[in-house]
Amino acid sequence: MQLPSGFRFAGVTCGIKKSGKPDLTLVVADPGSVAAGVYTQNQVVAAPVVLSRSRTPGAIRAVVVNSGNANACTGQRGMEDAEQTTRWVAEAVGCEPSEVLVMSTGVIGHHLPMERISAGVAQASGELASDPDAFLRAADAILTTDQGRKIAARQSTLPGGETISLAGMAKGAGMIGPNMATMLGLVVTDLTLSAEDAQAALSHAADRSFNRISVEGHTSTNDTLVLLSSNRVGTAAQTKGAQTKGAQTDGDTLAAFTAALTEMCIELAKKIPADGEGATHVIEIAVRGAQTDASAAKIAKTIAESALVKTAITGGDPNWGRIVSAAGYAGEPIEPAAMALAIQGTQVYRDGAPVAFDAAAASAAIRSASEVRLELIVGRGAGEATFWTSDLTVDYVRFNSEYTT
Known part of the structure; x- marks a missing residue:
């Protein structure tokens, strides 16, 4: 598996799940990275969605995911817990709290076990690595009722001759309804992108992939899909401003990237109904x-x-x-x-x-x-x-x- 450059991954067990299975994932990008996101359109929305939606598109260095607890319908404390989690991650990896996104998935209506989250972040930050095994551990730790990991990776040659890499992980087997808007997805790439171009590409890809799947038509409170770019490959001129940090990508390059991203998102999205709870077809x-x-x-x-x-x-x-x-x-x-x-x-x-x-x-x-x-x-x-x-x-x-x- 050829992973994009500029990323480190970790997946650990910190005791959120009673099963003892892995339940906390941390993905960290090099400085200068940007992120885009698409989110559930349910009016009942989890705290991590509110927080992450407010920060994308923009300059993002890290994404933390916990499974086993959705932190949904948890009121003001839920928001405070999501924000505290970003502070712990920021301190552990050396960035600003505003550069951290949060995803949660699992049972609705329970407060996060914050002592375990804190310990999990500390453990994960100490195990960050850029190799495929670390990526697989991260992909496993986001799962809940899934029967197995959902991953995809590929390389794509752009019109200018440069080769970029993409890799993605997803989870979901039930409570799956399109409408991104319980499904989570994280895609990473090393192509140099502005936050706005990343958002345009991700929105296009989501509309033709994750928004075209269903298990029972139930739109979750937590659905999130994030694209994180390390901005390591590409020579386009940099633009200015926190919300446009990254590079303005030429039209042909962006079109080629969007096509590759959409193709990979379709591959990932199809794994969700294939793993639908009890599904045979x-x-x-x-x-x-x-x-x-x-x-x-x-x-x-x-x-x-x-x-x-x-x-x-x-x-x-x-x-x-x-x-x-x-x-x-x-x-x-x-x-x-x-x-x-x-x-x-x-x-x-x-x-x-x-x-x-x-x-x-x-x-x-x-x-x-x-x-x-x-x-x-x-x-x-x-x-x-x-x-x-x-x-x-x-x-x-x-x-x-x-x-x-």
């Missing part, structure tokens, strides 16, 4: 022919959040009527006579009418696939969008009837 919903891309996205989202569609896939049932009817109540303009649908490569509906197909073979194709693709045409427009969700199983119901949130 990822469902990819590709909608074409809508009036606009936004319209297509809303139709795909509506299908993704249909319990009837999700359970049909669980059972290997090519029940095309559930999919077509969900598109019809999405509230977006469609052309019913022009609609067509293929399920895992089998055409089942065309020009607004059913098509004869081998139901047993179609069912077998669904059952045998870990990822099931639904291709829906809703009209003759240019709008298109892709959305990912998980199926809905008895195990999901069992888990969430027993898990305290």
